[in-house]
Amino acid sequence: MRSVSLDEVHRSVEEVVERLSRHHGPRLNCRIGCCQCCVDELTVFEVEALHIRQRFAELLEAGEPHAEGACAFLGSGGDCRIYEARPYVCRTQGLPLRWIEEVSEEEIVEMRDICPLNEPGPPVEEIPEDLCWSIGPVEERLAKLQASIDGGCLRRVLLRSLFRKAARTESPDSVLGS
Ligand code: SF4
Ligand code: SF4
Numbered sequence: 001m002r003s004v005s006l007d008e009v010h011r012s013v014e015e016v017v018e019r020l021s022r023h024h025g026p027r028l029n030c031r032i033g034c035c036q037c038c039v040d041e042l043t044v045f046e047v048e049a050l051h052i053r054q055r056f057a058e059l060l061e062a063g064e065p066h067a068e069g070a071c072a073f074l075g076s077g078g079d080c081r082i083y084e085a086r087p088y089v090c091r092t093q094g095l096p097l098r099w100i101e102e103v104s105e106e107e108i109v110e111m112r113d114i115c116p117l118n119e120p121g122p123p124v125e126e127i128p129e130d131l132c133w134s135i136g137p138v139e140e141r142l143a144k145l146q147a148s149i150d151g152g153c154l155r156r157v158l159l160r161s162l163f164r165k166a167a168r169t170e171s172p173d174s175v176l177g178s
Contacts, residue, residue: 006051009141013091016133020095023131027121030094033078037093037115038071042159044087045146049157055085065163072160087159088142092133096124099135 021028053060059081065072075081080090096114103109112124112132124132146154160166 004141004145006047006142006145009138009145010088010091013088013138017091017095020131020133024095024118024121027118028094029117030115034117035070035074035078036117038074038080038090040068040070040072040160042071042087042089043156044089044159045142046155046157047142047145047149048087049159049162052082052085052087052159052162056082060162061164063163063165065160065166068160072163072166088138094118095133096127096131097135098129098132 063081066074071080073081073086080086094115094117096112098110098112101109101111112127114124143154
């Protein structure tokens with residue numbers, strides 16, 4: 001069976017994100033310059049880190065990471081400097097999110113959340129399931145991709161550590177095992 005590429009995963013995410021963004025458009029305040037969700041300390045699977053390395057080698061080699069306290073890739077205008085190659089986790093920010101959580105051995109509950117800036121509007125608890133972003137399936141696809149290159153170690157990489165200038169001051173643990 002043919003293996004799925006990271007580009008294909010990102011493309012399939014974008015298709016759903018576009019549909020959901022169209023539907024929820026009036027309540028979404030996501031725009032360039034709004035970057036409270038671009039937090040520091042984000043880690044991604046190594047496959048997504050390699051994707052960024054391949055496409056933004058010059059930035060990583062010579063560029064300055066954003067000051068600590070926000071994502072290293074945040075630009076001075078609140079833009080994402082690796083937008084086309086941004087990791088999965090950045091692509092669904094702002095949408096109504098749903099996920100399944102096992103709160104005890106007997107109880108499994110569905111959780112909901114949305115960025116506080118996008119909260120005004122119909123309560124997220126009342127939004128039909130197919131109009132929320134479901135956390136879980138894409139994470140599984142990414143984990144499979146990662147397992148195919150590291151034999152199941154599921155290594156994660158700190159985004160900030162991709163910058164050569166940040167790497168000098170990072171601890172050797174910047175490539176993390178999960
Ligand atoms: S990679 Fe881009 S979109 Fe993602 S947190 Fe960093 S600046 Fe924000
Ligand atoms: S998710 Fe929230 S903080 Fe991030 S861009 Fe959208 S409105 Fe702004």
